[in-house]
Amino acid sequence: MDEVRPLLELTGATVRFGADAALDHVDFRLFPGEVHSLMGENGAGKSTLIKAITGALAMDEGELRLAGERVAFASPHEAQRAGISTVYQEIELLPNLSVAENIFLGREPRRSGVISRQLMRERAAGLLQELGLSIDPGSLLGTHSVAVQQLVAIARAISADVRVLVLDEPTSSLDLDEVAELFRLIRELKARGVAILFVSHFLDQVYELADRITVLRDGAMVGEYLTGELLRIDLVQKMLGREIGEVRARGRASEDDADEASAAVLRARGLSVGQGIADADVDLAEGEVLGVAGLLGSGRTSLAHGLTGVAHLEAGVIRIESEAVRLDSPRHAISFGVVYSSENRRRDGIVAELSVVDNITLALQSERGVFRRIPPARRRELAASWVDALDIRPPDLDRPVGTLSGGNQQKVLLARLLALSPRVLVLDEPTRGIDVGAKVEIQNLVAELADNGMSVVFISAELEEVLRVGDRVAVMRDGRIVETVAAADLTADSLLALVAQPDEDEGED
Known part of the structure; x- marks a missing residue:
């Protein structure tokens, strides 16, 4: 493959933010008809490199060549016109527009110089059908799940005359079937000669798809490797610059040994939330981690919303320390010590324009009210303690949170919740x-x-x-908790069988 000229080549790429170098003389090349994975910890420079390639960020030093010609894109739109399309981890579409309008935004088909919505819907329908997606092109994007919106974002990228396709965490919100469908599409595009830059934190997916891997660490290039010649443990150590730490083992009893007399901190019975979940029972003991597993659409997020006041309960009762409570809003839930971290940290969590200190102290100040302002020195002291405790990088209290990596944004959000000293912490996809x-x-x-x-x-x-994390696992299917099992009594295969098991009446007339 090295005898072929790279379709895209980046040489000496350097991007500085003040005194910090987000990229430090990085080289990167992408060949036609290959899947090349960019790997590194959050903050390693992956997103910065993608933005340098796609015109979203200007380089301080370095050269970008496309098909051998030197190029410099002033915007992502210019890069797209040159055949470079990008799908970012955080979906950047417009939920108030239709699926078809999002796919062709900025490239709307016209008849006699006027935008033709009929032609737009027809072309969108044809593209979605080609991708095997059963989505109404006339429906509002915001009415669909995060997973469907991700697929629409990919359809938008592919709808252009794509030569280079950049996929930044495209599978983070997809279930197994949707991942398989996406991989089918990626392989088809690869066979057509499209060069694909694939960024994922799922090592299994990287090793299934990628021909080549480039590793970044602290903004610098560690090396470029053929996937088949790089062991997974070696990849992880190159990413971290050290041997990977182990997840702390927690003493866990099997279901047979469980202490049934253990009092529940939170007990829910018969919870129903819209179409998302019906008749759910949850018991959560002090010091317990209850894992929740299920396929996309199984009701996991609806359960979290019902437990934390985000969604209105149509039926059921929640007890905190045996006291029946009504959690009518997240604020009300916080007053009972129940806090929630959304799966969509950008939309429902961080405030990107505010500083680290403002984000960490936001909920605590809200709880105190406008007339009991936290003194500035105390705010900074509190935020600094959480930055240190959670190793938030860089440790700059005044930096806008939106400029941090995804992992550090998640840590800021956790710091905000932990500053409230909660009794129950509900985490929806905290490591996505x-x-x-x-x-x-x-x-x-x-x-x-x-x-x-x-x-x-x-x-x-x-x-x-x-x-790994849970003491017990609640298995969800079709909006119901079908079983709760001790984690010690499960394997990954047996849990997958429970999660994917069809209902007994499935297929019956």
Whole structure:
């Protein structure tokens, strides 16, 4: 493959933010008809490199060549016109527009000089059908799940005359079937000669798809490797610059040995939330981590919303320390010590334009009210303690949170919640889009919190993660909790069988 001229080549790429070098003389090349994975911890420079390639960020030094010609894109739109399309981890579409309008935004088909919505819908329908996606092109994008919106973003990228396709965590919100469909499409594009830059924190996916891997660490290039010649453990150590730490083991009893007399901090019975979940029972003991596993659409997020006041309960009762409570809003839930971290940290979590100190103290100040302002010195002291405790990088209290990596944004959000001293922490996909090192740190943090008496609901699409972190696992299918099993009594395969098992009446007339 090296005898072929790179379709895209970046040489000496350097990007500085003040005194910090987000990229430091990095070389990167992408060949036609290959899948090349960019690997590194959060903050390693992956997103900066992507933005340098796609015109979203100007380089201080370096050269970009496309098909041998030197290019410099002033905007992502210019890069797209040159055949470079990008799908970012955080979906950057317009939920108030239709699926078809999002796919062709800025490239609307016209008849006699006027935008033709009929032609737009027809072309969108044809593209979606080609991709095997059963989505109404006339429907509002915002009415669809995060997973469907991700697929629409990919359809938008492919709809252009694509030569280079950049996929930044494209599978983070997809279930197994959707991942398989996406991989089918990627292989088809690869066979057509499209060069694909694939960024993912799922090592299994990288080793399944990628021909070549480039590793970044602290903004510098560690090396470029053929995937088949790089062992996974070696990859992780190159990313971290050290041997990977182990997830802290927590003593867990099997279901047979469980202490049934253990009092529940939170007990829910018969919870129903719209079309998302029906008749759910949850018991959460002090110091317990309850993992929640299920396929996309199984009701995991609806359960989290019902437990934390985000969604209105149509039926059911929640008890905190045996007292029946009505959690009518997240603020009300906070007053009972129940806090929630959304799966969509950018939309429902961080405030990107505000500083680290403002984000960490936001909920605490809200709880105190406008007339009991936290003194500035106390705010900084509090934020600094959490930055240190969670190893938030860079440790700059005044830096806008939106400029941090995804993993560090997640840590800021966790710091905000922990500053409230909660009794129950409900985490929905807390490690989605986070690198291996940060993932281990957050998993260990959850274990520490539980060891110190906090009760945690931990929702994840990664079944192995649910088993590593959880004491028990609630299995969800079709909006119901069908079984709750001790993690010690499960394997990844047996949990997958429970999660994917069809209902007994499926297929009956």
